[in-house]
Amino acid sequence: MRQISPYISVDCVLFGYNGSELEVLIVDRTLKDDNSDELIINDRTLTGNHVYEDETIEDAAYRVLFDLTGLDSVFLEQFKTFANPDRLKRPNDQLWLQRTNRNPDARIVTVGFYSLVATDKVKLIWKGRNVNWVPVKEVGELAFDHNEILQEALKTLRLRIKYEPITFELLPEKFTLTQLQNVYEAIWGIELDKRNFRKKIARMKYLITLDEKQTGVAHKPARLYVFSREVYTKTKKELFDFTI
Amino acid sequence: MRQISPYISVDCVLFGYNGSELEVLIVDRTLKDDNSDELIINDRTLTGNHVYEDETIEDAAYRVLFDLTGLDSVFLEQFKTFANPDRLKRPNDQLWLQRTNRNPDARIVTVGFYSLVATDKVKLIWKGRNVNWVPVKEVGELAFDHNEILQEALKTLRLRIKYEPITFELLPEKFTLTQLQNVYEAIWGIELDKRNFRKKIARMKYLITLDEKQTGVAHKPARLYVFSREVYTKTKKELFDFTI
DNA sequence: AATACTTAGTGTTTTTTTTACACTTACGAG
DNA sequence: CTCGTAAGTGTAAAAAAAACACTAAGTATT
Structure with missing residues (x-):
């Protein structure tokens, strides 16, 4: 049984281009109340994943992308690490962690990666969750610290395309x-x-x-x-x- | 008692300039045999540190620098995170971890920061260890994955000075x-x-x-x-x- | 006092790059 | 056949980059 690292994760900012706008892949996060069928959480996140103990963070990030897109040779680059002790402490995030059997008190360090794909190359499937391309300009509030992660990814991308043919x-x-x-x-x-x-x-x-x-x-x-x-x-x- | 995170660390690549060459701060790592007085480890590392559970990684990095230099407003920027499962697995590194009461099997994620100081502003003191400015070109083999960390820091620095007045x-x-x-x-x-x-x-x-x-x-x-x-x-x- | 030594400081020309700007062409749709 | 749409093209002016060598102002030496 492959061990999951309880304190490292990767988050992937998957940028896509649809012919007119820069988009980013966004996943719906929903949680139903145990009794009623009411949604007690209904918001959005970037795509992230755990890291196996014997796995590099790059491999973990590639794994996210492969699961999502079926593509195994996408451009991928680490851009920044997010480790604020409070980054998972908002009420919805705490609730989510509890209900998905993770320790809400753990400090999880997440390494941010960004990738680039042509939107139309991709058919989206991910763990049964609802995933969508959303124009970067229209991304509203995201869960966890994912708005910050997205902004940093965008900053890196804007600079990187000046130097590298990506x-x-x-x-x-x-x-x-x-x-x-x-x-x-x-x-x-x-x-x-x-x-x-x-x-x-x-x-x-x-x-x-x-x-x-x-x-x-x-x-x-x-x-x-x-x-x-x-x-x-x-x-x-x-x-x-x-x-x- | 402030808790130390057992799995996150920061490493600081402190660049200095002495008037002619770019230098980097290097720390001697020595370990004596318990019986004889022979040195069983005698090599070099960058400066690194643990992170407290309630501390941001930026604060941890500033703490390293303050301890080293007495300066509290140095330039500091995160550049990359190193998390290879094997990064601390070489024999000397394993020995070092054992003798300094750390778990040699733990996977430690380290976040790399680089900083810039004028060499002559700094009087070096660090935990009683021997620290030296070494021209970047003359840095030999370092412990852990510190050669890789140094090279990545240098790459970032070379690019960053094209864009920012640092x-x-x-x-x-x-x-x-x-x-x-x-x-x-x-x-x-x-x-x-x-x-x-x-x-x-x-x-x-x-x-x-x-x-x-x-x-x-x-x-x-x-x-x-x-x-x-x-x-x-x-x-x-x-x-x-x-x-x- | 004179000379030697060392780094500071300056200008011009040529080439390359950037910027601003408007019309013709080739295709499918109706 | 004509209309609509995006493709494709050149020139002139301004700015930036590159190549290049001598004089100026101090201290040190004799």
Whole structure:
């Protein structure tokens, strides 16, 4: 029997992109009263998980993602650890811990990871719970300290895409330049100039133009591109600057 | 009696700058054989500490630094968490844990913090142990997973100084532009052009020129500058770019 | 008093990057 | 066939980056 660590957990901020907005995966947390059928808890969380005693935290985070998405090679990065002694002390959280057979007094350290997936690659299933993509802007109050975790993940993401070519993770394998530009715009919440964006992109040798076009769109079809990790690895400088 | 958390610790990578090289604070770890006076352990570690049950990890890290340096307002930032189940399993580490009355089988999650201080501000004292500034390049093998922790801290530092004005933390309050340039050179391990560096610096309104000069140097004395956090806070853009 | 030594401090030119900005093209829908 | 929609393209001006060498102002040495 594999032992669960009673004091470490991982929380995954799974970012998705649906073609127009940056979204995040949110799980409903509901708890019914034992007697009546009334919901005594009905709120939302990020996806999290326990860590097995013999498991690395990275593996635990991959496990969450695999269970959720069926994907086993998603981008995943640790961004911050949350260990405030009071982080699970709000009434609903205490109640939840009790009813799910955990020690409500334990101090649980959670390591935050964020991941990036193209929303449409994913069919969502998770432990029978209700999971939804929610635009980051429309995420309301979350349980535990999950609003803080989400904000920190977003901060890391906004900075990281300046340096590392990870925006592709949010797109289908073949994508158009407009889609790529939209991803930056969605993450930073700003608008970019199309021509200047393309000039910048043109310098990146690891963006490979395919001999292929969009089909089935009611306008001029766009060219498709792929990201070549091979070219990227070969050509990247030590302190890569991806600033757009 | 304040309870110590048996499974969380903090490790602090304390970077210092001595005027020419980037250094890091290293602690000697020695253990004598009970019978003979022979040293059975004689190696080196970063500075770490336990966390009290009712204490945030940030406070624990500040506590390490205060104990070490007597300073209570050093720059400190969390950078990564290390939780590999095997991280304390090497023979010397196991022995050390036994002899210092800790459970060698426990899985201890450590949260890495890095801090920046001007080496000469600090008089080192720590729990009667021998502590030394060591140039980052000359740090040899460290105990536990501390080499990995140091490398990750360095990676974070190298990136962070592109975005945030934290290099001043490694200098005396009043400093010269050459000193500032040397800090960037020491951290990145590259040489920068003096004139181009100064042109870049001239754009930063929060670097205040003082009406004061170096004294006691056997050459033309340099002007002194201070960093104004007030001006910085007022003028910084959302996505600040400190690239040099 | 003169000279040597050392680091401070400064400007220009060229190249690259950024910014601002508007029209034509290719497809499907009706 | 025409309408609607997003794709795709160039230029000029401004800003930033890169390359590059000499003079100035102190202390130390003789």
